[in-house]
Amino acid sequence: MEKYKILPGLYYKGALVMEQGVNFSIFSRNAERVTLEIYREALDTEPHFSYELDPALNRTGDTWHVYVGGISEGYYYGWRVGGPFDLERGHRYDHTKLLLDPYAKAVTPKVQGHERKGIIVDSRKFNFSKHKKPETDYRDSIIYEMHIKLFTMNKNSGVSYPGSYIGVIEKINHLKNLGVTAVELLPVFEFDEDSILGSNPITGEKLKNVWGYNPIAFYAPTSNYLSNKDKVTGALVGDHVLEFSKLVTAFHDAGIEVILDVVFNHTGEGNEMGPTISLKGLDNSIYYMLEPYNKMYYSNYSGTGNTLNCSHPVVKEYILDCLRYWYGQMHVDGFRFDLASILGRGEDGQWLGNLSILNDISKDSVLSKAKLIAEGWDAAGGYFLGEFPEGWAEWNGKFRDTVRKFIKGDPGITSDLATRIVGSPDLFANDGRRPYYSINFITAHDGFTMWDLVSYNEKNNHINGEHNRDGDDHNNSWNHGVEGETEDPHIISLRKKQIKNMMVILMVSQGTPMILMGDEMGKTQQGNNNAYCQDNELNWLDWERFKEFEDIYLFTKRMIGFRKENASLRRKHFFTATDTNGNGLSDISWHGTVPYSPDWSHESRVLAFMVDEGKEKQSSQIYVAFNSHYEGLDFELPNIHGKRWFRVVDTGDSQEDFLEIPRPIDGGYYRVKARSSIVLIAK
Template sequence: MLMVHPHPELQFSHVLPYGAILHERGVRFVVFSRSATAMRLLLYKNVDDREPSEIIDFDRETDRWGDIWSIFIPGLSEGQLYHFQAEGPYNPDEGMLFDGRARLIDPYAKALAGTFQSAEDGIIRPPKCVVVDESFNWEGDRHLKRDLSESIIYEMHVKGFTADESSGVDNPGTYRGVVEKIPYLKSLGVTAVELMPIHEFPMMDMMTGKTPTRGNYWGYDSMAFFAPHRGYAASKKPGGQVREFKEMVKALHQAGIEVILDVVYNHTCEGNEKGPILSFKGLENQVYYMLANGGREYKNYSGCGNTVNGNHPIVREMIFNSLRHWVHNYHVDGFRFDLASILSRDRSGNLVANPPLVEAIAEDPMLADTKIIAEAWDAAGAYQVGSFANLRWAEWNGRYRDDIRSFWKGEPHKLGALATRLAGSSDLYQAGGRQPYHSINFITSHDGFPMNDLTSYNHKHNEANGEGNRDGDNHNLSYNYGVEGPTKRTSIEKLRRQQIKNMFCTLLMSQGVPMILMGDEVRRTQHGNNNAYCQDNEISWLDWSLVKKNDEMRRFVRALIAFRRDQPTVRQKHFLGGYPTGRRGLFDVNWYNNLGTAVDWDSGDSMLTCLFAAPTKDNDSENFGRDVLLLMNGSASPQQFILPPVAKGTSWRMFVDTAATSPSDVYPDLNGPRPPAAGKFVMPERSVRIYVASR
């Protein structure tokens, strides 16, 4: 049989039905607008040009098909710069905001170039759209398709990862900078990076074209859903970010690391009724946004001024095309949906069961290979953790974060919550037919304190944000152990290190999918700022000198990650229910108090012993795993622990002792000391021990 091997550049891709479509003889421009009375194409020669070099009118008779405006311009090629301009009714009381002077970003623009230019004449001049050639030699690259249950996610900011001078990379703060640091990510052992928003967002003030007092560092302010952010490209060539992003994805895949994008389909940077007209407002405001009071105002379920009308058929199609574009033209492996509960709201803003958009994302055949993760709440009070959607959707488990923080802070009556979270949060996910891997477990994320600050500050310190320390959450469940901020007191510093190790142990030994925040493994600090959305500086950037300074912590975390990857015992695919294993009276999960007897869940104690029995089989693998014995003293005083009788017939070796000094805090080869022959020992305050059974 003749086998045909396609050229690597001809792998499957998703051709967008709208936007600037590159042909051999020119470019076709396609845009949706139902209410426009006229449409124009503005062409530019240079990025810095304030005025177009050519203005081309669409012909209403020949260039409009239904609500689609489509025109072919011969002779144009890759790199052409353009805007749209739409005429139509301006009636804010009815939600109509057409402005024939406005230069509009193409909603389907594949790249933007330049920045906002000063608008002293009242005309906002946004970055220009770029005609892009999507061809790229992927060299056979495909999605890695790692099982979600085996994933270890690293949430990171593309710029902040390497922007600091200490990173030592040739291209700091860029996609190429990430590529240069892939050996670090690989050595850490994470299986996926979750990139904070890389869709285009504003970098400069829209009216002055200058750097704003409080910039948008995080990027949760989308301006173009199909375009990688130009600010993270090393190249300044228009469209250069497209190639660099693809190169980064390919390099990460070659290292065995998946790429998950944090996407913001819930609002845009156009703001409320006082905001600028940049794109969607000027093309079909009533379709793209949820409007209130007859169209005069914007519903604001996002907390950012407007709400994208995601369950309108036109907008739903745009979101699908955006997702498919990133999956098939950029090979990304999955998405984390910011404020995903907004996607569950109908066109009137009401939460509905089985919302069309959410259900369709899960069922879309072109997204079948991807991971889809919901931030299952929004800014208007919706909280759907555990009940967001169907079996395809995983969720950021906010309950996990709060319960684990509370336990290690020392709050009483948290044993039941701790056990439930360790075992995979069956209270949240089992009733809906889901499994432990639908819970994305995290203790810290970009939003809030990093791990170091969680153990160093009782209160937020957001003065640098310029909002009088009023912004940011006041409910941090943090504890400073006697001194607010950095200290030279050895006892406090030791306890802080110990608590960070305790939380890492809990996170990486819990059933479910762990997510680690960038730099937590080396104690990155934000100096008490728990809302660093506007801090594009050392407050947010990773200080790479910490890698050497806190190598002890990095070694500890690396060992935990390696153990998790090797041991199916701590990443089981089904909920543990206290079912017998047929071995020595051992159940799949076994709970005891510190004295090795039954737990009194209402006692208010903070000591717990957990024995995870190795699964009888790891699906298709021959790795049956090992029994894992986890002992946790969350109290503020030393406590005696006695091994439960069911554990005494097993040959145990120490893996972790968070109270010990390095290198005795972790034994990566699982060859640590055996427990005392009598099975009795005293565990220092706020400490964890992990023993692992011989094979």
């Protein structure tokens, strides 16, 4: 065995590559014995070098550290940590287990019969100092929520490397042509696809945790999306870090920002019956929220078995360090926080809001320009939409629910729809935030696709192996006469029109719009509204559907373009309902079938509004009308002195739903067909 130069080392976390060696460091307050193991090959079962740390030399406070001279990038490592095994006090130490470093920049893939190891990576080479980020304002953003593997895994995607980081690069032009300015990537932290034990009860196919919401290494891009045919070989040398970096660069070159869906509310170590992979073996009582009556058990605010103790200073530090790494060195542009309300809870589970790590993140000196997006609810009933600190945008679940109800014709929705259209000031105006902090969406990965939303009354999750009990039962969906797929041209036409209606609302509303991967081409999951475990053609994006749904794609693209061309649809400030430019018109006015006479009654299913050019220096007023009634209605148009109205959008005209050259309207009325929307501009 070679001899290595051993020094006490420094307390900087992780495996830090230096000129002549590597500095290693981890946190463990309650450990009594800590051993570092170095491996030459990823699949070696015996370490090439092992060193047991001396607490008198290799410990500063609660941080254990050692410097090993003579090794460099490309070695593998892990920690063995011993201490009390006292479940009632929350301690689960076991020196026989090889643990992953929470700060590992890359980890080996899962290989049967082998423990995962950290890969020593020189992260200095990922500092893109010459690479400029797009830095698109929220108000100018169009977010596209997508999954790296599912986007190109289908053979008909036509890419060279399906289901990979590199495969996505080959399809970036699809997103750029659509008008997307940011992608929101489902989790890319290393996770275990095989953590689900069940099988499809119909086919027997093993279920996979394809979404990736069970992280085991927060610093490491997952090896599941490598382009290599032999992913194990590629992952063993850290190719996944390089390929992820190439993907970020390619997106930025196309002017598209990269937002990561991050899961800091729980880990893939599960509950008291789950595996010990990293944090559980390093210092379980610090990293996790445990039940106060018996710390053998985990608090389960996440619904996945455990909950990270995000209010503890050590965990706060870890989360902030991780975010800084991805934002500063891996060069991503922002983060969407899964079940973000958990980060706002104290150790007793109570909501802390501005006193929590949420405020620390938004005020952090490194992250001050990062996009921060919260999912403001959790699995324990916490619903804190609109209560996040300044600097946070939020998924607006009320926008989703309101639009769905209005589109399917529910009564009593008109007033709430108006509130959502103007940017949800009831949620975001009181704390000084702006309209664009409302992330407006109608569909997301968690639920029906937009095509399924207009095709199914009930979820169809039987193949998930949970007897159709999983997934949300409150979908506010409507099948328009037939459950599921149909060849009836009238139903197909109506479903497409309803999708266009939803796209109109999404693109004319104040806030930041987000669309779901595949909605622009009619993606279906056959009614499965919780496809987290389906790594198959049901869930893979079917690019052949583009031909059948090209009209939806073109309409979506044109509505995105219309939004970008009209700054009054992307306001910096909330409407005031006053004349802001002296032309005698309010910055927004509400209408029904009669101008300036909106119908706010419970039975109303119509809404119209006019947006003035205001201070946005826009060349024209915009008039929008929605009719979710089952009959067509005549709308009297408001009079604009010296101007006339021109039609841009009419979803009731399937052949000319969007006119790229607006057409003048004769007379002062416009008939809005049943379940249709119109958009007019004044010239």
